[in-house]
Amino acid sequence: MLSRVQSTGQQYRVAKLLNRNDIDGSEINSRSVGEQRRLGDFTSRHGEDGVRVAAAGGEEFRDIVATGKLDSATTDRLIRAYDRELIDKTDLQRISRGLDKGNLDQAAVQKALVRANQLDAKGHEVVKVKTAKQANRVYRERDDQPPHKEGTAVIEYEAQSPERFVRVYDGEGDPGGPWVMKED
Known part of the structure; x- marks a missing residue:
């Protein structure tokens, strides 16, 4: 995923974000280029909140994001519901x-x-x-x-x-x- 990030500074921020939320970068890097792109788009769109939800949702949630089973509007709603504690981990x-x-x-x-x-x-x-x-x-x-x-x-x-x-x-x-x- 980091290979898709343009600058070294951005790569550093993404790596820190993943580490802070206990997401193993090797899990992401083992995915196809298309899946890595979708995960990168997800991270760019949702930032800290999205990564926190991806960490809480576990590998199954990251699979859902990587395979595009939810559109971005539904993913937005899911993140908001989690942030508002309507749903839990x-x-x-x-x-x-x-x-x-x-x-x-x-x-x-x-x-x-x-x-x-x-x-x-x-x-x-x-x-x-x-x-x-x-x-x-x-x-x-x-x-x-x-x-x-x-x-x-x-x-x-x-x-x-x-x-x-x-x-x-x-x-x-x-x-x-x-x-x-x-x-x-």
Whole structure:
């Protein structure tokens, strides 16, 4: 990646930035020229904040950046959500793995980030972001109908103000099923 940086001074700043955030430069240098370019563009665009998020997200997140699975606008939203502590390091890694394994796409990530911002604006606390596949696992293990659509992101949150929830029941099985949804 440093070979793409124009001046020695810039190379020094990038190297310090990577070292300060415990990112191994050899991992980056082992990537293809195109991947190195995308990582360099990411670093140039997002600077310290982007590198900090890339370090927190681990190799999976850097793979997402290097392969271009998220556009820059979605990456911007992800960084802002991390900076505002709407999502944490573990959420970032779950999102990255979901993208890497094909359990999430860019649209699902965008929608989840919009929803997390809406919840935050209403004063609720986002607890966890995960893929529908992860959230549905417990239901599949019990042979229950999974409540979350595959390919989406699920946001667990703690309501900080009164809200109304309903239990959906189709007339078959147990009307006291394991999940509820917001009334609206």
